[in-house]
Amino acid sequence: MNSLSEVAEVIKKARRPLISGHVMPDGDSLGSILALGLGLQTLGQEVTMVSSDPVPDLYTFLPGAEQIVVGKVPPGNYDLFIALDCSVIDRLGKYVESVLNSEITTLVIDHHVNDNPFGHYNYVEPKSAATGQIVMDLLDLINIEIDNKLAINLYTAIVTDTGSFRYENTTPEVHVKASRLIDLGIPVSKLSNLIFGEQPVESIRLLQVALQSLEISKCGQIAWLSITQEQVQSVGAEDQHVDGLINYPRKIKGVEVAIVFKELNDGMVKVSLRSKYQVDVNLLAKKFGGGGHVRASGCTLKGGLDQAKKLVLTETQNLFRGC
Amino acid sequence: MNSLSEVAEVIKKARRPLISGHVMPDGDSLGSILALGLGLQTLGQEVTMVSSDPVPDLYTFLPGAEQIVVGKVPPGNYDLFIALDCSVIDRLGKYVESVLNSEITTLVIDHHVNDNPFGHYNYVEPKSAATGQIVMDLLDLINIEIDNKLAINLYTAIVTDTGSFRYENTTPEVHVKASRLIDLGIPVSKLSNLIFGEQPVESIRLLQVALQSLEISKCGQIAWLSITQEQVQSVGAEDQHVDGLINYPRKIKGVEVAIVFKELNDGMVKVSLRSKYQVDVNLLAKKFGGGGHVRASGCTLKGGLDQAKKLVLTETQNLFRGC
Numbered sequence: 001m002n003s004l005s006e007v008a009e010v011i012k013k014a015r016r017p018l019i020s021g022h023v024m025p026d027g028d029s030l031g032s033i034l035a036l037g038l039g040l041q042t043l044g045q046e047v048t049m050v051s052s053d054p055v056p057d058l059y060t061f062l063p064g065a066e067q068i069v070v071g072k073v074p075p076g077n078y079d080l081f082i083a084l085d086c087s088v089i090d091r092l093g094k095y096v097e098s099v100l101n102s103e104i105t106t107l108v109i110d111h112h113v114n115d116n117p118f119g120h121y122n123y124v125e126p127k128s129a130a131t132g133q134i135v136m137d138l139l140d141l142i143n144i145e146i147d148n149k150l151a152i153n154l155y156t157a158i159v160t161d162t163g164s165f166r167y168e169n170t171t172p173e174v175h176v177k178a179s180r181l182i183d184l185g186i187p188v189s190k191l192s193n194l195i196f197g198e199q200p201v202e203s204i205r206l207l208q209v210a211l212q213s214l215e216i217s218k219c220g221q222i223a224w225l226s227i228t229q230e231q232v233q234s235v236g237a238e239d240q241h242v243d244g245l246i247n248y249p250r251k252i253k254g255v256e257v258a259i260v261f262k263e264l265n266d267g268m269v270k271v272s273l274r275s276k277y278q279v280d281v282n283l284l285a286k287k288f289g290g291g292g293h294v295r296a297s298g299c300t301l302k303g304g305l306d307q308a309k310k311l312v313l314t315e316t317q318n319l320f321r322g323c
Numbered sequence: 324m325n326s327l328s329e330v331a332e333v334i335k336k337a338r339r340p341l342i343s344g345h346v347m348p349d350g351d352s353l354g355s356i357l358a359l360g361l362g363l364q365t366l367g368q369e370v371t372m373v374s375s376d377p378v379p380d381l382y383t384f385l386p387g388a389e390q391i392v393v394g395k396v397p398p399g400n401y402d403l404f405i406a407l408d409c410s411v412i413d414r415l416g417k418y419v420e421s422v423l424n425s426e427i428t429t430l431v432i433d434h435h436v437n438d439n440p441f442g443h444y445n446y447v448e449p450k451s452a453a454t455g456q457i458v459m460d461l462l463d464l465i466n467i468e469i470d471n472k473l474a475i476n477l478y479t480a481i482v483t484d485t486g487s488f489r490y491e492n493t494t495p496e497v498h499v500k501a502s503r504l505i506d507l508g509i510p511v512s513k514l515s516n517l518i519f520g521e522q523p524v525e526s527i528r529l530l531q532v533a534l535q536s537l538e539i540s541k542c543g544q545i546a547w548l549s550i551t552q553e554q555v556q557s558v559g560a561e562d563q564h565v566d567g568l569i570n571y572p573r574k575i576k577g578v579e580v581a582i583v584f585k586e587l588n589d590g591m592v593k594v595s596l597r598s599k600y601q602v603d604v605n606l607l608a609k610k611f612g613g614g615g616h617v618r619a620s621g622c623t624l625k626g627g628l629d630q631a632k633k634l635v636l637t638e639t640q641n642l643f644r645g646c
Contacts, residue, residue, distance in 0.1 A: 159488075168512035172505045176502050179496075179498035180495070189489065201577070208535065211530060212531065214528075220524075248530075253521040276512075277512075
């Protein structure tokens, strides 16, 4: 593992960096890419920002979002590959992953627990609430001024990964950073409306369908939703609309572990896990080859929905007495 | 208007202060009362905390909440009356209001706009996001140490009145204060869950049922839910669980007017109306003998659900072109 100063030195020397986040990009992934990417542009670097998956509609307001190249990575004489919010090669997605076949120097900056990140240089700090929080320190170290565009991207990264300053990862430092970003003039209330206030009709239609599958364990501590591909398609929804669904089983009083089982196109099932106070869902996800954080994690299982539910629910119930 | 230092001096000299917030107490009102009340107790003052209205279930977790006397103000030789988050006599509620007939010295601390607060001493600062924010400065001025109990009350005051740091009133100073309170060891995630996160399972079950009735006008600007008594009863829900439902049609992108039609026991239909930016739903509700605010109103109609929907939707559609 490297220090943030070492990472800053590597980045400073780059001329043509290629920057990527993870598949199914979220606010932290995109905000981090854009804050660092736009920041390095002010130093005169020829920055290329890429994403294997499209930018969700929700985040197209982010300053610079139109610069992110989606899908195939354009050919270029890149001298540094920077992975943000992603320390596992698989999570780069098929388009970006292919870049790693070349002899390019790779640098990983992430806040997800991972003892074995894939970069030549690695800075992984699980104590950070968001990768955007690390990027903000990095910009200071590189001496890049945080202007309004960078501030909006950094704020979005932090506010989304802390659930609007509600999650356990909301440290005093997170609030100090938010304070500084607001001081730079970002429109808090407008951003909150954009990020949390409105939802496309597909999301509500999907919620309508998904809630039909709500199940709660006898003990009331585990609640889950199961969503089929057919259901997603029947309401014209896309993967991006599935993200917020886990909040519904999660917010039921008395529920400790919330789960969403989502059937993917290829017969796989994506499992999202959340816990409130006690259960380490990172450990739980690891049992199925996944991972993440203590309170938020995920994994992907082969076989149909029924099999995935059986396996994961059995393992989850084992964590509770008589559940 | 007095300075905060002057107010601090008045409070320091008190021996038997009586502290109240406003009717229908919220997180800021209660958190402010308790932070100041418990704080003054550490100085040896004989503090009496009162509220005309009961403490909502949601806020019974606040440290010291059990000390708040609800209803009639107990007789006592009070030497100072402190009104928090309330600068209008009416808002004290009938029980507390009666205290003002005596010759007690009154002191008002508030953040609601009011050029004519009722106290002998007044500190009203609309730039503060919450009265709790002012109380926190006041505790520092009086030199009262902010312990964990005080911190939880202050944090609750601030987080509720800023909508979890999302509203326009969320200044850099608000985040600096939140940072300090978290540094004092408050359990952020647990508090967030208590305040925003959890819902009784009946609410989610009702949402499940209610969303089945979601309809959207052709133009996409009007969305509504219709709920029968049978549906409410089938999931074991009560009227209090219906309250949040209007947020679902409301948060659909492109929707300007959201409506919930709810069948009442006596063959009446309660109609709740919300608008986002343009439509005056107060005027709309008035056409049916109701009223409220420009963006939130309601009315009650005779006849069944179908008739109420027909009447209200026709009138609403008339406000839009080709809707």
